[in-house]
Amino acid sequence: MNDADARTPAPPAPRRGRPRKSAEQRSESQRHADVLREAARLFRTQGFDATSTRDIAAAAGMQSGSPFYYFESKSAMLFAVMRDGMAQVTESQGQILRALGPRPAARDRLRALIRHHFSVVVGPDSHFIPVMLYEWRALTPEQRKEISLQKDAYEAVWMPVLNSLHRAGELKARPTVARLFIFGALNWAAQWFNPQGPLSLDDLTEQAMRLFTGQA
Numbered sequence: 001m002n003d004a005d006a007r008t009p010a011p012p013a014p015r016r017g018r019p020r021k022s023a024e025q026r027s028e029s030q031r032h033a034d035v036l037r038e039a040a041r042l043f044r045t046q047g048f049d050a051t052s053t054r055d056i057a058a059a060a061g062m063q064s065g066s067p068f069y070y071f072e073s074k075s076a077m078l079f080a081v082m083r084d085g086m087a088q089v090t091e092s093q094g095q096i097l098r099a100l101g102p103r104p105a106a107r108d109r110l111r112a113l114i115r116h117h118f119s120v121v122v123g124p125d126s127h128f129i130p131v132m133l134y135e136w137r138a139l140t141p142e143q144r145k146e147i148s149l150q151k152d153a154y155e156a157v158w159m160p161v162l163n164s165l166h167r168a169g170e171l172k173a174r175p176t177v178a179r180l181f182i183f184g185a186l187n188w189a190a191q192w193f194n195p196q197g198p199l200s201l202d203d204l205t206e207q208a209m210r211l212f213t214g215q216a
Contacts, residue, residue, distance in 0.1 A: 084128075
């Protein structure tokens with residue numbers, strides 16, 4: 001090594017992982033998220049047909065035409081509400097199950113799945129499932145197909161658990177039919193659950209376990 005080499009600082013090591021977003025990119029991401037959050041809330045409380053893009057823009061603190069910078073139409077917003085919502089809950093469902101460890105009991109897995117789904121259905125910012133239930137027909141056939149694939153992937157995780165409980169005699173109904181009943185019952189909680197009421201999500205989960213398996 002000569003003197004010139006000694007005086008030359010080594011180049012910085014390349015950063016691993018995803019590059020950091022700039023402040024502008026983070027701001028754009030936040031505005032995109034704001035539009036989707038307010039669209040989901042208004043589609044749930046007012047209905048898709050009764051909600052205008054002006055309503056969404058006002059709720060998100062934007063000018064009336066700003067949502068079109070992020071979405072080409074109100075229909076595209078509806079699709080994104082459902083698609084992104086399903087993607088997020090599928091990821092969080094996987095995290096919940098992984099946290100149980102490598103070989104959890106089927107009953108513990110079912111309890112964790114039910115508890116997670118309740119948090120999705122009646123959580124403070126979880127509007128997309130009621131929107132899916134009541135605004136499904138507003139999607140195009142292609143959009144419905146994509147959301148159906150996501151929904152099937154989310155629900156498929158439940159089937160090994162239900163099959164295991166059925167083999168053990170702890171679930172009396174046929175697993176494929178039980179899945180339909182279970183999701184129907186859990187999703188309907190969005191219509192009647194009162195966060196200020198006497199039941200917590202843990203209480204709801206234990207009651208659901210009693211209903212579906214006969215014991216908590």
